[in-house]
Amino acid sequence: MDTRRDVTTRSAAERRRRQLLPVVVLGGGLALAGCSAGAPSTLDPAGSGAGRVANLWWLLFWISMAVFAEVMAVLAWALLVRRRRDVRVRHGQPLRFVTVAGAGIPLVILVTVYAVGLRDLAALGDDPGPRAPTIEVTGHKWWWEVRVQGVDGATANELHIPVGEKVRVRLRTADVLHSFWVPQLMPKTDLIAGEVRETWLHAERAGNYRAQCAEYCGTQHAHMAFRVVAEPRHDYDAWVARLAAPAPAPQTDAQRRGQEAFLQGSCAGCHAIRGTAANGRIGPDLSDVGSRWSIGAGAVPNDGGHLGGWIANSQTVKPGNYMPPQPVDASRLPDLIAYLQSLR
């Protein structure tokens, strides 16, 4: 067998590579960088976890583009040169070319990126240390229960972290599998039934980071979003203090009537409001519902109209969720809304 190296192919490949590379890369790079500003994008990291992975991505991206250019160059050369009717078919077996290009070069690349990948994996697995605050998150179909370790109260679909500090997040699920994913801060960790998982969050800049359940969990997997608020330490401490304190008492008459409606209606069977008789555990704790960024884990914005719509029939808003339509008297609805909105 002829194992001579195919010289023509190689040098032509080199030439092509130079011409093709800028085109491909420019297109890809532009598309990636340009269109995501404001989205919960992994390429716009705000913390050390996601930051590391973003760097890894760019390394992989450039290598891929280079190898892709190599493949395209050979292909283009064949298409341009070997298509003429008069070319002589050559019957060699350039096995050296095949093994070097198909196994040798890839092996070198792969060993390198594997090593880098291991380093990053180790970094992601780093324990935040014993003194880091611990947030307990429990996944429910289809909302997130959030507690701070050592604090009694709970909230939902929103968790706060102090900027610049590593925060441990302990993950459990009440039912099926979910996955905890804050694209701009940290890759995913699944919530496994019957087990406890841990991850951590770390934000370098203050901000609101949109996040979403990433493991398919049934009908409303699409609306199981949450938000991570990274804020200065004192704001974070205030958030923890609010979690520990009773919910604000009603101030106006409307709010008082609303509270009455809440406690007398079916609501209290499923929802808790700290400092009141309502202590249901089926639905989210509503003690600070007025300050949440959304209703229904990202289903709709949190404003009076949507709140009323949700209470009257959340099934039209988030079909299949576990809160049944509530037979609330139309006349009492505004009071109820007023009360809930005052809980912040």
Place this chain on the structure above:
Amino acid sequence: MSTTAAPAPGASREELAALEEHWGERPSLRSWFSTVDHKRIGRRYLVTAGFFFVLAGLSALAMRTQLARPESRLLSPQEYNQLFTMHGTAMIFLFATPMLFGFGNFLVPLMIGSRDMAFPKLNALGYWVFLFSGLFMWASLPFGAAPNAGWFAYVPLTEEQNTPGLHMDVYSLGLLFLGIATAAGSINFIVTALKLRAPGMSLNRVPLFVWAIVATAFMVIFALPALNLDNAMLFLDRRFGTHFFDPGAAGNVLLWQHLFWIFGHPDVYIIVMPALGIVSAVLPAFTRRGVVGYALIVLAIVSIAIISFGVWVHHMFATGLPRLSYSFFSAASTIITIPSGIQIFAWLATMALGRLVLKVPMLFLIGFIVTFVLGGFTGTMFALTAFDQQVTDSYFVVAHFHYVLIGGAVFPMLAGIYYWLPKITGRMYHEGLGRWAFWLVFAGMHVTFFPMHLYGLFGMPRRVYTYRSEPGWDGWNLVSTAGSYLLAIGLLLVLIGVVHAIRRGRPASPDPWEGDSLEWSTDSPPKPYNFPVLPQVHSVHPTWDEASRESMGGGATGDRILADGRRTLLTSELDGRRERAVEMPESSLQPLVLALAMLVFFTAMLVAWYPVAAVAAVAVAVTIAVWLWPPRRPDRELGVRA
């Protein structure tokens, strides 16, 4: 060789008549149901898998239409979830594998110079079971009872308390039912390729496509049991209150994932491997030379088949397993790219040395290389655990697997359809129409799936029936949707092209491409007995090689004509030495009856009519007993002493 009445130089007129007498089937309703001819069965596989492809593809169009804009209300979440589950399940189980089995069925006996598969009746059974299990699953959709928990059906979501109703029973029973067809088909391929090769076809002369099919079949044999067990346990948990996956009673939810992916990862290579085999089979005709590095490619095929069993945990990189195991599975997943790299560069070298003939099949091969390589790269990226944890379960993964599935499996299939259409139907396709189809499919594919990389990176999770408007999500989703329509139009043109060829196509000569493997040295379409004279093979490219061709013409010997019955040759496993001629079974209704009895069994299990299921199980046993009942022979012939 000619298609007219004049006998081929090898076999005499009387012998041809005798062969026709023994193998021919008079068209009748009965023969339609009882045929065991691998070519008819192969065609049926192709058509049926194509039909399921259209259903699954139309489901995808519905999904894409829903996702075109944020917060669209076209589909309810319940509908969307059933559609994406059926889309994935059907594409993987009812389209990709059966489609490639269809190619295998039609081609393997022809490529190895045999008159049928090793077990023709089992082959017929496989087809009927595939058809019935596919209909069984799709029939649940109009009732709103289709599977709805994704194609990998993670527990505990799929347990009774979280998904009541028949949805997941349809899934588990349907896949168990289908598994019978897949396993039967695989055993058949292995035995056929081991024992029925033409004399002289030693292992180093076996066509690469056949190698790929055999490696695939071995993967099925060792991978499918894991899926079957998983589904059996799921069904028992749901119906009979067992606790395999219940962490509250010593069960474990990750057991499902391990078993599923021990099957699931080899399964993706089960899909791509025969498709890569098609690439190796089609390329020689359009580069005018043999594929570079035959031995290297065989080595690559075999090593992919083996390594593919050691990487399954890369689908579980976010479940929080120990880091040590992640490092191992990450290493294995990076290594598995090497054999693919070898194949890619072997094909590139083949093109770079040969003379390219840019007919439609070749266009699809080029489309394959471009697309598959990109999909492979993203696969390699996932092999790095840290990166995978960031993009898993996002649209980036959806982009990866459509690139490899469509680029790596569908493009080669389309190449194969155009390439073998003349052999299968005896008609040529319309080249211009084919070119249009290629460009539309190619453009449609990339317009649909390239943006998924982007919005996946921008944080969009998969399996969401709707999403809130985010920069970078809505615009690109719309592009994807537009692309999917383009793709659909392209595929429609493929369909039109096939129908047009069958109806109006130019009659094809036996060897329109001057191909290298044995199917090109017999008629288009082949006679029921495939070859008037079974070839004596002298090289890897028998149709290009004078001696092999001669063996079917002037050099024919009576022991390779075997006209005095329905017979074909057995040869030795390794070097293809002639062993003996064997009698092949006649057509029979037993396969259909058996498959129907199984259908009754599975349907009865589904609707919990257990007594009916028991009766059906007995019917299955009786049918098998009758099927295999030994024919009565005189003692002298049997060799009985006592």
Place this chain on the structure above:
Amino acid sequence: MSIRGGVAAATGTEALTTELPVGRSTGWWGMVMFVATEATLFACLLGSYFYLRFQYGGPWPPGGITKPELLVPLVMTAVLLPSSLPMVWAERGIRKGQRWRLRSGLAATLVLGVTFLALQAEEYAGKLREFTMTTNAYGSLFYLITGFHGLHVLVGLTMIGWLLAASLRGGSFGAHRHDRVRNAAIYWHFVDLVWAAILFTVYLSPRL
């Protein structure tokens, strides 16, 4: 021109020689592949047993179930493992064309196999009073593994009964035609061997 004559001319002889040991038959390969896939299924099943056991962590068997008694399973083993011997003897016999050996060997295996199933039923009767398939995952595993194996024994016995029936009819098997006997024998040996693995996993390993 074709070169005629030789083997093909003597059709009668060829029919006679078709099942002489010229290489493996397709049926043999088919059965071996079938057994290979079945063996993988059992491997997955036993693997699942160990996976659940070690993931569980607590005392095994869980939920206060006592460790399995060994007496009955050991007797079952003593019945099932030797049942392969008459099968081998029967197969050797028919290879020489001795029909009586085939018949008596099959009958002996049949008796042993049925005894095994009877013992298993007996064992179940005791176990079911302690725990069932729905008690916990251990119960599910126990009954799935042993029940699935029992089902295989039943299938094997059906094959053997079927062979016996066919051989009693006459005109079925002989020195040149015994593929079906050989294939059923392969299956039976496999069912036997798997039992050894089950004995180890289900009955012995909890004591380790």
